Amino acid sequence: MNTIKAILTGHTRGLGAALADLMLSRGIAVLGISRGVSHTRSNKPASPLLQEIKLDLADPVAFAEWLGTETLARFVDSADTVLLINNAGMLQPVGTIEGQDVNAIGRSVSLNVAAPLMLSAAVAAASPEAADRRIVHISSGAARNAYPGWSIYCATKAALDHHARAVALDRNRALKICSVAPGVIDTDLQTEIRGADLDQFPLREKFDELKRSGQLSTPADAARKVLDYALSETFGDASVVDVRELL
Numbered sequence: 001m002n003t004i005k006a007i008l009t010g011h012t013r014g015l016g017a018a019l020a021d022l023m024l025s026r027g028i029a030v031l032g033i034s035r036g037v038s039h040t041r042s043n044k045p046a047s048p049l050l051q052e053i054k055l056d057l058a059d060p061v062a063f064a065e066w067l068g069t070e071t072l073a074r075f076v077d078s079a080d081t082v083l084l085i086n087n088a089g090m091l092q093p094v095g096t097i098e099g100q101d102v103n104a105i106g107r108s109v110s111l112n113v114a115a116p117l118m119l120s121a122a123v124a125a126a127s128p129e130a131a132d133r134r135i136v137h138i139s140s141g142a143a144r145n146a147y148p149g150w151s152i153y154c155a156t157k158a159a160l161d162h163h164a165r166a167v168a169l170d171r172n173r174a175l176k177i178c179s180v181a182p183g184v185i186d187t188d189l190q191t192e193i194r195g196a197d198l199d200q201f202p203l204r205e206k207f208d209e210l211k212r213s214g215q216l217s218t219p220a221d222a223a224r225k226v227l228d229y230a231l232s233e234t235f236g237d238a239s240v241v242d243v244r245e246l247l
Contacts, residue, residue: 004231005079007031007072007123009057009115010088012038015138015185015226018219019085022227024049031075033057033119034088051075057088058111060118067118072126082127083230085136086116086160094149095200105152112156117163124175136230137164137179139240144181149200165239176236180229182222183244 006023010016011032020038023030024047032038033053038046046052053071057063076082089112093104120135127133142150143157164179225243229235 002080003078004081004083005029005031005076006083006085007033007075007119008085008087009033009119011052012036015182015219015222016087018223019087019227020050022220022223026227028083029075031072057115058090058107060110060114063115063118067122072122076123076127076131079128079131081132081134081231082123083134083136084120084123085138085226085230086119087138088115089138089156091150091153093152096149097151099200100152108152109156112153113159116160120163120167120177124172129174131174133175134230134235135164135167135175135177136226137161137177138226139179139181141181141184141242143179144240161240168236168239178230178236178238179240180226181240181242181244182226183217183242185217185219185222 006028008016008020008023008030009032011020011030012034016032016034017038020030020032027049029049029051030047031051031053033055035054035056037052037054038050053066055063055066090108092108093100116137120137123135124133137160139160140153140157142154143161146154161179164177167175167177222243225246229241229243229246
């Protein structure tokens with residue numbers, strides 16, 4: 001039997017929580033890394049398959065120190081398939097460049113770019129050489145389309161797309177990577193978007209309409225599409241995909 005072990009960031013809310021629940025329901029061991037722990041979001045007992053690390057991924061020094069421990073290597077030991085899903089991310093700062101807080105920019109770049117790139121390298125190095133290694137960056141349509149007010153978010157998500165393209169060129173047979181846009185999902189991020197001032201994000205009304213017209217996918221549906229693709233035989237054939245375009 002193929003033993004799958006997954007590392008998932010931002011596993012306590014939104015798409016991350018749905019991915020964690022889905023993988024645990026399928027018998028996949030999960031190492032969840034987030035600022036909080038999952039028992040704070042529900043009254044469900046913790047799964048014995050879930051190991052949680054409470055860590056601020058926007059703090060590159062603290063994250064690098066944790067990556068220097070043996071936790072990853074111990075977790076992935078004996079796995080036939082090692083799956084990393086870089087899901088954690090933040091939208092802020094939103095608005096025109098002159099109004100962006102420089103500290104918020106630093107945290108966003110650390111969380112959205114530095115953390116997934118650091119973790120990808122660490123997981124690839126820690127995984128057993130014989131393991132089927134798969135890396136999923138959770139991307140966004142904002143990586144491929146520039147939106148006013150979202151210069152930082154667009155830039156950081158585009159960085160993940162290009163990272164996947166470049167890593168794929170290394171042609172490591174035992175490692176597959178793809179930056180996956182999961183579609184527009186009804187999560188706290190969408191609530192944050194709809195709460196933005198129009199002068200900060202002029203396209204807000206577009207997202208208001210998506211909510212009103214029921215065009216947002218549920219976290220559970222998006223999680224199923226992402227996970228099914230990540231574990232499919234075709235994963236990695238393309239470096240950048242949108243789940244809405246998959247058959």
